[in-house]
Amino acid sequence: MANEEHLAILRRGVEVWNKWRTKNRNLIPDLRDATLNNLNLSRADFSQADIRNINFREVNLTGAVFKQTNLISANFIRVVLTDIDFSEGDLRYTAFSQANLYKINFNNANLCYALFNGAVIRNTSFKQSILRKSEVNGAKFIDVNLLESNFSGTDLRNAVFRNSILRKANLTEVDISNAKFNEVDISQANLSDANLSNAIFNNVDFNGANLSGVDLSNATFMGANLTRVKLFHIDFSKVNLKGANLQEANLSGQQLKGAKFNGLNFSGANFSNANFRETDICDTNFNNADLRRADFRGIKMNDVNFKGARLDMAILDEVNCTRLNLNNTSLIRVQALGTDFSEANLTGACIEDWNINNATKFNNTICDYIYLRQNQRERRPNIGNFVFGEFTKLFQKSLETVDLIFRNGIDWDAFAYSFKKLEVENQGAQLDVQSIEKKGDGVILVRVAVAPDADKAKIHNQFMQGYEFAAKALEAQYQSRLQEKDALIAKQESQINRLFDIVEQQGSVQKALAENPRKVSNTNIINSQFAGGMVDAINVDAQQIGGNIQNNNTEDFPN
Template sequence: MTSEEHLTILLQGAKVWNNWRIKNLQIELDLREADLREADLSRAELIGVNLSGADLSGAILSKANLSGVNLSGANLSGANLSRANLIGAILSRTNLMGVNLSGVNLSGANLSGVNLSGVNLSGANLMGVNLSDANLSWVNLSGAILSGAILSRTKLIGAKLIGAKLIGANLKEADLIGTNLTEAELREANLIGINLSGANLREANFREANLKEANLSRIQALNTNFTSANLTGACIEEWQINSATNLTGLICDYAYLKQGQQERRPTSGSFASGEFTKLYQKSLETIDLIFRTSINWDAFAYSFKKIEVENQDSQLDVQSIEKKGDGVLLVRISVDPDANKEKIHGDFMQGYKFAHKILEGQYQSRLENKDKEINRLFYLVNQLQEKLGEVPDTVSETLINN
């Protein structure tokens, strides 16, 4: 069967044999807007083919060679591209919803502005790929290679980047709220203005990364390496670090303790060399307990005593109680350097919520009993007043009769 006959089958949108190949197709081959729905193109050789606007929904393209292919505006929804070769492919404005891209090679591809939300890209090769302004929210990128990739202004909200390689990547102003970057490699990455609020950075490597003006609020940075990183202008509100968090050689002229560039430290001027590390090294040995409403001190005492008993090998002390405005209170507990701070924090809050709930029930019961007692007393007072009101009438009748 000739290449032309194969092409006829393709254009009819029919399924073809597994492991079928088109060989020696020229780069000028034009399959724009072709109907290839559910076609079996696994292992097909489609190097440099123009598939812009084509409908490849549900197609099987696993292990296909699509290097240099133009897929701009194409519909690939539900397609299987696992372990496909997409080196240098153009995928701008491509519909990739529900696509399987696990193990795919997209190095050097142009994916700017694409929507990959929820897509499986685990183990994919995305070295040098352009993903600027793309939506990768909730994408699985665990073990993916993104070194040198362009991810500026990219949405990676809730994405999994466990063990991902992002060496020298550009994530300027990217949104990584709640992203899991456990053991990720971000050496020398451009992270200026990045939003990492609530992200898990446990054991990640940020050596010599540029984190200027980054939002690091509520991050978990346990055992994280910030050696020689630049945190100037970063927000470190409620960040969690431990004694194994490496701040050696960290560069920071100033930082903010609250989001929105509030509570600048130092208030004016800049930190001296190494001063940031010396000042905030104390936080390595503390646990911050945040209360956004008033504290129930009975519940606090119960939970604190409970974690003291459960952690007898660690010295626990209330170091400070600070008002942070808007009713927020910060209670800072000092602990031993080797203590499991994350576990202690979780155990305390669990115990506090439990005790608070029990005590609230007791308080409510007492209030109800108090209301009943008050009503009973009012009744007795009313009865007494009625009886006292009868006394003068009785006395008057006695005087008249006599």
């Protein structure tokens, strides 16, 4: 309950109250649970006061100071607040629903679980404030600074943000469905796992923001800047990104099924390991983008700009690449079986170890020159340019080979097995090893000549399957042999150790003889019999000799 003395001083007017506060700086006013109706408290000093659960009903608080004030569960519903300082205050559970807030300072304030439903907030600052789990449904933020504020878990449905700043804000798990953002700075903000369904983002700056796991169903991004944003684990099938700028965006490893990227700017974006199957990317700009190991199988991408892009090890099987701009593109080890490069521009592209077949089309392909090795090495032609049609003729001839690429060396036993099996299964294919080349980094290229009408994709797949099967089987044999070898080595080591023990024993005997020179026996014992064994000693007693002795041969003994 409020301190009646403090409450009485406040009711005498702001001038009396502020003078009392000045004289009693060390005193904390207690206005808890008070109800203040129809008062003019303009410019009153409530700093550091305890006004929990206070009710300001129809009170004029223009210019009032609430710095570092305890306002937990205070009631400002439908109140007009102008030019007020709530900075660093504790406003948890405070209600501002349908309030009109103008030029308010909420910097560093704690607004967890606060209510702003339907409030109109203008020219206000929430820098570094905490609004976790607050309710802001239908609120309007106009010219508001929310720099580095924390909105995690907040209800922002139907909210309106105009000409506002949310840079570096924490918007994780926020519900922004049906909200409207116009001319808003959300750069470097964290919106991971937020719900942005049906939201509208006109001319919004998302530069460097984290949109991983976000629900973008039916959201629109007209004129939005999505440069360098993270877009992981997103369902793009219902997203409208028309008019958005996605330069340097990070979509590596994403499943893009059903996405409509036509007409978008992905210049410098990261799509490495992305799956583009069933995606519309016609008339899209991938200039200098990273598309390594991306899967484009079976899609149309007419008039796409891949100039300077990296498509190393990408899969382009049966893709319509008509009129593509592949100028200066890296196509190292790209797979383009049945791909249509008609009228595409391949000038300056690097085609090191690319995999094409007789179904790959080069009708009217534009190409002044190409590189056979990365880093612009082995230019073809060496000088000058191809005449029109020369590139196509050269590559139609080169299509009579199948390239087998091994990245970790070759098991030649497995190679021989698979190649022989391939010959049996493809009689008439005229298989012949044409060349074996070392490409560096342990990569070996084996080029196999085949008949012009052979199914090169089938031959390639059959060989690699047979090779992998044989390599695994041989590896198992190798391991078994190694185990047998290890057992044999262990046995031999045991025998060697026994020999060493015998040698050591002999050394001990020789040492004993050397130390006792009188203990030398020089007796001819050929054909002799002893009972109880031999005795080698300086003095021998008769008792030491026992048993029946019978020496039948005495020819070697003197009479």
